[in-house]
Amino acid sequence: MIRYDALDALPVRGALPALDDALEGHGTAVLVAPPGTGKTTLVPLALAGLLGEGPRRRVIVAEPRRIAARAAARRMAWLLGEKVGDSVGYTVRGERVVGRHTRVEVVTTGVLVQRLQRDQELAGADVVVLDECHERHLDADTAAAFLWDVRQTLRPELRLVAASATTDAQGWAELLGGAPVVEARGTAYPVEVVWAPPARPVRPPHGMRVDPALLTHVASVVRRALAERDGDVLCFLPGVGEIARVAGQLGQLGDVEVLQVHGRAPADVQDAVLAGGERRRVVLATSVAESSLTVPGVRVVVDSGLAREPRVDHARGLSALTTVRASQAAGRQRAGRAGREAPGAVYRCWAEAEDARLPRFPSPEIKVADLTAFALQVACWGDPDASGLALLDPPPGGAMAAARDVLAAVGAVDPVGRATERGAALARLGLHPRLGRALLDGSGLVGAERAAEVIALLSEEAPREYGDDLAGALRRARRGGDAYASRWRSEFRRLRAVVSGVSHPPTGIPHPEAPVDAWAHSSEEHQVGLVAALAFPERVAKVDGGSYLMASGTRAEARDGSTLRGSPWIAVAMADRPVGKGHARVQLGAVVDEETARLAAGALLDERDEVRWEGGDVVARRVERLGAVELAVRPLKDAVPGLVRDALLEGLRQEGFGVLRWSPDAFVLRQRLAFLRLHLGEPWPDVSDDALHARVEEWLEPELSRARRRSELARVDAGEALSRLLPWASGEAGRLDELAPERITVPSGSRIRIDYSRPEQPVLAVKLQEMFGLQESPRVAGVPLLVHLLSPAGRPAAVTADLASFWRDGYKGVRAELRGRYPKHPWPEDPAEAEPTRHTSARLRR
Structure with a gap:
């Protein structure tokens, strides 16, 4: 009726x-x-x-x-x-x-x-x-x-x-x-907002972690609400773990019943929450209670202000939920639960000033989530890049590219992104493509029963008390009487039925080395590890020092006391990123061996010659890798010349051109060319490190082609090689000594070397007496030299770029200071008209 x-x-x-x-x-x-x-x-x-x-x-x-x-x-x-x-x-x-x-x-x-x-x-x-x-x-x-x-x-x-x-x-x-x-018009009743921030600051959420101090505060606000208001209390928390912790802190509340509602809660508990009751209740809920469900009797909402949203780290290949501040829209939805049946109140566990800084709406999953399953769905739909679909927000290009890489690795899409027969089979399983791949391929190796057991365990995060060893967690789920074990058994039966209905599932395992029958008769631990590795092939990991190196290149470490620690190989099914750590921490994994790793991650196997600059010299070896993990290394005697050349170039980039042999003349040549490039430009070459690297084929190629190691580079005459960059074709190379001479003749007749180490203004260091009679500073390429006038002992007495001005204004002070110290040397009153000399006054009189 x-x-x-x-x-x-x-x-x-x-x-x-x-x-x-x-x-x-x-x-x-x-x-x-x-x-x-x-x-x-x-x-x-x-x-x-x-x-x-x-x-x-x-x-x-x-x-x-x-x-x-x-x-x-x-x-x-x-x-x-x-x-x-x-x-x-x-x-x-x-x-x-x-x-x-x-x-x-x-x-x-x-x-x-x-x-x-x-x-x-x-x-x-x-x-x-x-x-x-x-x-x-x-x-x-x-x-x-x-x-x-x-x-x-x-x-x-x-x-x-x-x-x-x-x-x-x-x-x-x-x-x-x-x-x-x-x-439609609503008849919502007024809801009073009570701001109830913690007395002391709490740490913001990070990953899945919530500051325990905030949960303690939420529990105290629930007690306050019970004392100040009538009716049932609905308390919003981000996840199952936080619900359990707050429930534990509430303890016994007399005649008040404490209920927990979330997606994993048993159906009878969910029914009890939605049916109401005679006793007063505190309902601890995740965001499932924000909408769709009316919880009867609720007059008060306590809002922790937190929510869980999916995130994915494409660089590490680790995907998980993360705790975030709930949006303003979610806050309104939650508060509205208190005004469904009568006037109510919402206690918000944050300061009013913070409210305006919250995001207006929750992040659309398409912008932040792992898009592998979505990419498979649209590929099966016939629109691999989703460009023709009506979506409020287009999928991010980077996330879609990462998703297609995963799908290609498991054989779900072809090179242009279209779904393969295997991809269509995976899409029908109702699983993430990773788990679908492991279910199909694992069933063919270890049997449908074992594969379905493991995938059911991987489909939903197991309670922490199940431990981080997947095989041990499976045994606990089998004998467990808790809600998780019940859900696991239900999912296991579903998956077993699904995979049994797939005839001859197409395999995505390239060339298994072991006979297929061998896996069916292997130990349970080996079978569990194989299925986990099939789901996460890039997360098979080999022990390396104090941690594990995954095939993806990410480092991870097992917890202290974990049964996984010390195993040569593991398959990482779940990992998190602890605050302040540079690598991941294994939350759930399985022991495997190298044979299993090779089988599950066969698409990542690669053997190639590697020639690199390492430890200051060329190292050539043949390396077999499973992704980033080295499996075998052998010295390589006859490396491909092109790879050796690339390694030598890398050495020059890392250590500079000082690896070559630089004679004093070679150093000076580079300085002279730098001077000409700065002041005259083309056709004089740029000889900076970056420019020399860019033109290395023009000036160093013959030597690079012949060299095989550092010692042979050290014999290369850098000056001779550098001379190849001179503008020979235009004829300007012949003017090098004219425009930037190594030495210049001074009035005394001496040929003095010019110091080009400062290309903006080269330096001429010469004894003062040798410059007598010169009216203007000498120039090269139109640039006046910076003249360092030296005492008879060769120490700097004055520095000038304007010799005429020095003779007129500065010389008198230098003459007064030095003539008493060096009486045997000439100190004429008018140096501009005096005879230049390299000798003392006595020698001049002879």
Whole structure:
């Protein structure tokens, strides 16, 4: 019996006529309805014609989470006075409750994407409602893009509704071809905001880590809320671990019941939370309780201000959730939970001044998540780069390139990005392509049972108490009676059934060295390690010093006391990046051996000649590698000359041209050329290190081609080689001694060497008496030399670039200071008219 009293109380009923008109006239609509208005429950029933009004249709409702899909189906069945599976059913991964007469089916967005891949026309469906589209989950964005493509090309009669409480309505309307926006009025009650920041600063979240001081503060705020307010308390925390810690700190609260709700919670616990109860309750929840679910009895929300979002580090190849500050939109959604049924209050565990600095909306997954699964879906859809799909945000190019590399490595796409037969098989498994590859290939080696066991364990993060050894965690899951073990068994059975239905799965293992039968009879530890390595081939790691070096090049270390420590090889299934550490830390891994590593990561095997400059000389060797891991090294006697030449060039880049033999004349030649280049420019060559490297073929090639090691470079006459850069073709080379002479004749007749070490103004160091009678400073290439006038003992007495000015103004002071010290040398009163000399006065008189 239909509960019309409950249906009539839902505010969205007033928007149904406008929604019907939009779908009749346009075929698509965007429904914006505040939380608690009935958009998730009343709208699908009305669209299906189950309330006695309108045509009867088959409606698919897509929810972002399994808990929301089950709850929505149960609520709609209750409103109809039926049980789930009659008019309303649901399908989530591993569970399907649908009957012959089902007209409304609630599915997760991931299930909807899989269904579209199998049946692009979505036969039998008349309307699809994408609920909570504001959350911008990747599956939801993908499903919306595929549905729009179907409507445009195959089924123009298919009706689409994008529904949300808080969303970019205009953006979705444009995406759905200018769809009308229908707004429903809510009856939300006022919610008082109480700012409750910690008394002392707490450390910001990093990775998955949350400061324990913040969790202690959240627990104290929950107690405060219980004391100050009536009704149930809904407390938002970022993850399962934080929920458990806060629950532990709350302990016993007298007559108050503490419940934990999250995606991993058992179905009976989820049902208990959503059904309400007679005792007062504290519900500790992740963001699953932000939308879709109405938790009855809640009058108070305590918001930690944190959320979990996916991130991927493409350089390291490690992907995981990370803790972030919740957005302003999420804060509004959470606060609204306190005003669903009556006036309420929200206690925000941060300062009011911080609120304006929070991001406005959560980051769309397509911008921050690992896109490997998305890239496979769009490749199977026939649009490998997703350029033709209707997406609110295009996928980042770098993330898509990284995703395609992974898909190519597991044989899921061909060189141009199209899905292969193997890729299509992987997409149908409902797993990340990495795990799908390991399930298919592992089943052929160790059997479907073992492969499904391991992949079920890798599909969802195991509790920390299961340890970091994958084989040990598997044994604990088998005998465990906790909620995780229950979910593991369910997923294991699903995967075993899925892979058993795949006939002759195409293999992605290049040339296994061991007979396939050998793996089926190997130890359980070896089998577990093989499946893990198949899932993460670039994370097979060899011990190297005090840590492990992965094939990807990332270093990782096992925890103290871990059974993995000391194993020559491991396969890393999960890792994190501790604060202040330069490498990863293994959270879950398996012991493997070199044979397993070679088999699983065979695509990364490479043997090549390596010739490099190392330790100050050329080192030539033949190296077999598994990615970044060296497997075998042999000295190489007959290295390819081109590789040797490249190594010698690298040595010159690292150590400079000082490796060559530089005679004094060679040094001077380089300085003279630098002087001419600075003051005259072309055709005189640039002889800086960078320029010489750029033109090395022109001046050093014959010697490079003959040399094999450092000692042979050290015999190269740098001056002779450098002379090849002189402008011989233009004839200017013949003017080198004219424009930049090594020596210059001074008035005394001496030939004095010019110092070109300062190319902007070369230096002439000469005894003062030898310059008598010279009226102007000498020049080279038009540049006056900087003259260092020396005493008879060869010490600097004066420095000038203007000799005439010195004779006139500076000489008197120098003469007064030095004539008494050097009485045997001439000190004329007028040096500009005196005779230059290299000798003393006595010798001059003779």
